[in-house]
Amino acid sequence: MAAAVTGASDADVLDRIRDGKLIETVDQMSDAYLEGIIRILTVSADTELISAPAYYNAARHAPSLNAFGSATAIIQDELGHAHIAYRLMRDLGVDTEEVIYERAPARFKYPYAFDVALDSWVELVVANAFYDRAGFTLLGDVFRTTTFGPWKRALVKVDKEETFHLRHGENWCRKIAQSAEGRDELQRAVDWMFLLTIEWFGLPDDLKRHGEQLNFGFKGQSNDELRQTWMSTAVPLAKELGLEVPARLDETSGKYVIDCPFPAQFDVENKRWLLGEGAISWDGVLSRWKDRGPMNEQYVETIQRGKRGLEQLIAQA
Numbered sequence: 024m025a026a027a028v029t030g031a032s033d034a035d036v037l038d039r040i041r042d043g044k045l046i047e048t049v050d051q052m053s054d055a056y057l058e059g060i061i062r063i064l065t066v067s068a069d070t071e072l073i074s075a076p077a078y079y080n081a082a083r084h085a086p087s088l089n090a091f092g093s094a095t096a097i098i099q100d101e102l103g104h105a106h107i108a109y110r111l112m113r114d115l116g117v118d119t120e121e122v123i124y125e126r127a128p129a130r131f132k133y134p135y136a137f138d139v140a141l142d143s144w145v146e147l148v149v150a151n152a153f154y155d156r157a158g159f160t161l162l163g164d165v166f167r168t169t170t171f172g173p174w175k176r177a178l179v180k181v182d183k184e185e186t187f188h189l190r191h192g193e194n195w196c197r198k199i200a201q202s203a204e205g206r207d208e209l210q211r212a213v214d215w216m217f218l219l220t221i222e223w224f225g226l227p228d229d230l231k232r233h234g235e236q237l238n239f240g241f242k243g244q245s246n247d248e249l250r251q252t253w254m255s256t257a258v259p260l261a262k263e264l265g266l267e268v269p270a271r272l273d274e275t276s277g278k279y280v281i282d283c284p285f286p287a288q289f290d291v292e293n294k295r296w297l298l299g300e301g302a303i304s305w306d307g308v309l310s311r312w313k314d315r316g317p318m319n320e321q322y323v324e325t326i327q328r329g330k331r332g333l334e335q336l337i338a339q340a
């Protein structure tokens with residue numbers, strides 16, 4: 024990925040951060056800082072972008088016009104969030120037209136969870152309650168601790184909108200959980216979506232690779248800490264709704280523990296965890312992520328085909 028020419032050394036960057044100043048422009052960045060910030064922005068931008076077709080797929084099952092309206096408002100927010108992150112990347116010298124419209128689907132860098140279709144209104148609102156909560160957890164951490172000024176300021180708006188998305192999910196879940204049938208359907212969604220969101224936070228700290236994310240202050244909490252933050256509100260929500268999730272608060276350590284084999288094998292065709300086969304290695308998870316899941320090509324195609332179609336139309340003129 025081509026990027027702009029930097030103007031500082033790693034030591035300059037760290038000095039600036041120690042002085043409590045934010046990094047504002049490329050000439051204040053070192054090569055490693057630029058590469059690191061582009062990597063984390065790409066994940067964020069791709070995640071926001073792909074959530075749009077994923078949510079749209081499910082929003083078509085909205086139970087009312089009003090409900091469809093709030094789902095499309097969320098989709099519009101997500102496209103706005105994607106636009107912010109790609110715009111910041113463009114200012115850092117990335118060819119975002121190429122990145123968005125010409126990149127192969129498998130090279131997009133969003134969580135595997137979005138590669139699994141959301142097929143109903145119930146799955147959409149559980150995604151709002153779980154996935155948007157994961158986004159809120161990650162971006163809230165970036166907002167508090169990032170040293171990249173332009174992103175920090177942009178995240179004020181994103182943070183507020185993500186709060187709306189996860190409340191939308193919670194409110195709908197509470198409404199649906201009032202009946203036994205509703206609770207059963209929520210439970211079926213939670214059964215496959217909970218562990219996919221736990222995975223979302225990435226490798227455990229002892230296996231983690233990109234150390235510069237912490238050194239340069241791109242984020243504050245580690246993967247395992249972020250997972251704990253997410254569980255600290257997601258698990259109580261499930262409990263309040265009368266739903267079973269494979270995690271509980273360990274009173275002695277004050278931490279949430281996952282009490283099923285994890286990480287585990289996922290049967291993506293049937294959207295079900297093969298917990299009976301026991302835990303697998305993170306290498307197994309990484310290779311599933313790398314292969315991407317069933318909706319990857321379709322969602323990327325949804326984003327890319329409009330531009331291609333228009334270009335063909337204009338070329339024919």
Ligand SMILES: [Fe+2]
Pocket residue numbers: 071100101104158185
């Ligand atoms: Fe978002």
Ligand SMILES: [Fe+2]
Pocket residue numbers: 101155158184185188
């Ligand atoms: Fe969101």
